[in-house]
Amino acid sequence: MAVRDIIQLGNPQLYRRAESATEEDLPRLREIVDDLHDTMMEFRRKFGFGQGIAAPQIGVFKRMIYIHIDSPLVFINPVLDDRSDEMIEIWDNCMSFPDLLVRLRRHKTCTVNYYDLDWQWRSMALEGELSELLQHECDHLDGILAVSRAIDGHAFALRTQMQ
Numbered sequence: 821m822a823v824r825d826i827i828q829l830g831n832p833q834l835y836r837r838a839e840s841a842t843e844e845d846l847p848r849l850r851e852i853v854d855d856l857h858d859t860m861m862e863f864r865r866k867f868g869f870g871q872g873i874a875a876p877q878i879g880v881f882k883r884m885i886y887i888h889i890d891s892p893l894v895f896i897n898p899v900l901d902d903r904s905d906e907m908i909e910i911w912d913n914c915m916s917f918p919d920l921l922v923r924l925r926r927h928k929t930c931t932v933n934y935y936d937l938d939w940q941w942r943s944m945a946l947e948g949e950l951s952e953l954l955q956h957e958c959d960h961l962d963g964i965l966a967v968s969r970a971i972d973g974h975a976f977a978l979r980t981q982m983q
């Protein structure tokens with residue numbers, strides 16, 4: 821268990837595509853989940869936000885996401901499906917650029933298919949906050965950042981200017 825450094829915007833590693841995990845990776849992935857949890861809680865204590873983190877953000881290039889809203893959720897090799905035509909426009913944030921907000925669009929609802937930590941293949945229908953969050957974190961696994969999805973040239977704001 822350890823608080824790890826979160827890779828910050830400007831580091832090209834954030835644009836790297838993560839590899840699929842295998843069942844043999846599970847013991848190591850469980851340790852990484854602990855690190856993702858500790859890292860996110862420390863970030864939340866410092867910055868006051870943060871509900872999801874992707875393994876590549878701490879330099880682990882495996883397709884795994886950790887989410888903690890009310891309780892912990894782990895998604896291994898997640899695949900999004902059934903993306904709604906209906907989009908929502910939001911100010912998105914990211915632990916890799918905590919001072920910056922980006923205006924972008926996400927699908928209102930979607931489904932995520934994934935392995936859990938017992939290597940069971942699962943499916944979850946998503947809406948609202950969880951839908952946005954999974955789309956954001958799955959993008960990290962493909963090396964796509966919220967800044968790349970900005971709706972236009974005015975889509976950026978410093979957090980201090982929004983409060």
Ligand SMILES: [Zn+2]
Nearest residue numbers: 913914915916
């Ligand atoms: Zn992010």
